[in-house]
Amino acid sequence: MVESGAVNLKGWTDWRPLALATPPNSAVLAETIDGGQAFRWQRAADEIWLGQWDRHLARLRLGVAGRLEWSAATAGTEAALSTYLDADRDARELADTLPWRSDVHLAHCIAAFPGLRILRQPFGETLLGFLCSATKQIVQIKQMMALLAARHGAVIAAEGATDVKDGGEDARMGRWSVPNYHRLPTWTEIAAVPEAELRGCLLGFRARYIHQTALFIAANPGWLEETEALPYAEAKARLVTLPGVGEKVADCVLLFGAGRLEAFPVDVWILKTMAARYGLEGWKPAQVAQFGRAHFGPLAGLAQQYLFAWERAEARRST
DNA sequence: TGACAGGGGGTGT
DNA sequence: ACACCCCCTGTC
Numbered sequence: 001m002v003e004s005g006a007v008n009l010k011g012w013t014d015w016r017p018l019a020l021a022t023p024p025n026s027a028v029l030a031e032t033i034d035g036g037q038a039f040r041w042q043r044a045a046d047e048i049w050l051g052q053w054d055r056h057l058a059r060l061r062l063g064v065a066g067r068l069e070w071s072a073a074t075a076g077t078e079a080a081l082s083t084y085l086d087a088d089r090d091a092r093e094l095a096d097t098l099p100w101r102s103d104v105h106l107a108h109c110i111a112a113f114p115g116l117r118i119l120r121q122p123f124g125e126t127l128l129g130f131l132c133s134a135t136k137q138i139v140q141i142k143q144m145m146a147l148l149a150a151r152h153g154a155v156i157a158a159e160g161a162t163d164v165k166d167g168g169e170d171a172r173m174g175r176w177s178v179p180n181y182h183r184l185p186t187w188t189e190i191a192a193v194p195e196a197e198l199r200g201c202l203l204g205f206r207a208r209y210i211h212q213t214a215l216f217i218a219a220n221p222g223w224l225e226e227t228e229a230l231p232y233a234e235a236k237a238r239l240v241t242l243p244g245v246g247e248k249v250a251d252c253v254l255l256f257g258a259g260r261l262e263a264f265p266v267d268v269w270i271l272k273t274m275a276a277r278y279g280l281e282g283w284k285p286a287q288v289a290q291f292g293r294a295h296f297g298p299l300a301g302l303a304q305q306y307l308f309a310w311e312r313a314e315a316r317r318s319t
Numbered sequence: 320t321g322a323c324a325g326g327g328g329g330t331g332t
Numbered sequence: 333a334c335a336c337c338c339c340c341t342g343t344c
Contacts, residue, residue: 036328130328133329134330135337136327136329137327140340202338203338204336204338204339205335205336205338206329206336243330244330246330249330265328268327268329308328
């Protein structure tokens, strides 16, 4: 347990507007931050989201006139949030460059989720999240991340606000302590954690992959940063050399953690929807990925996210 | 209320 | 193709 560097904070800043050319509605906001790109957002109250990334702790809500508003408990979070949400780019303009004019289904997906964004998360954290993702649903991945942070990540904040309940494991264990917020462990920190303890964070067989990846990254300083800076194809080629990282995970890391919108992750959902909607029955994941990049173009990853959001909504409707 | 299957956003062999 | 882990969810 890492306890050094604790910062006691007085509380949250006032709510302030975050300028977005195309703000999301409530459902699109949820889909953006809690729809499978990121795994560290939770509903703190009705229509208020609490999220963590890097050393930041922030809240989001939709205010009057549908304005997105933020409040932070950490320093420097406004600029970091702007980067995280890729706020300088207009989601509608980006979507408009997709080939929706010749693709009716894509047009429906875009219309259904106006303002959907691709996040720009910290690269290392994104890698950790998607190493956890194999055959796991979002709710389970979020549990793994919460446990990794609570047990092995440095404390980033301790605050006594009453509008946010569970800061992590402490509350679940019924202790009296004020909830602390922890950042995710760095790769160097993970490298120092025995694999058995990682398993204790519900990682299952992923513990071995994460442990070995951590050892490699710790032994090769700068490797992650160099990888993030490389062109898409080279960065992906490097990522897939890590244990537990295949094509799908590498594409997710580059799409959601490096702003490489040409990355087109193909999971079982996309495989199914592409088969059904684009007549690709029997195609293999690599073939569907090639089709996706060719059909959707340089922002194929954004198209993928619209299709994914549509399928998730469809699945919810049928239950 | 509690046990019991079934299946899960992949990767490696 | 199948093992890898084991938690979540729905069901009886």
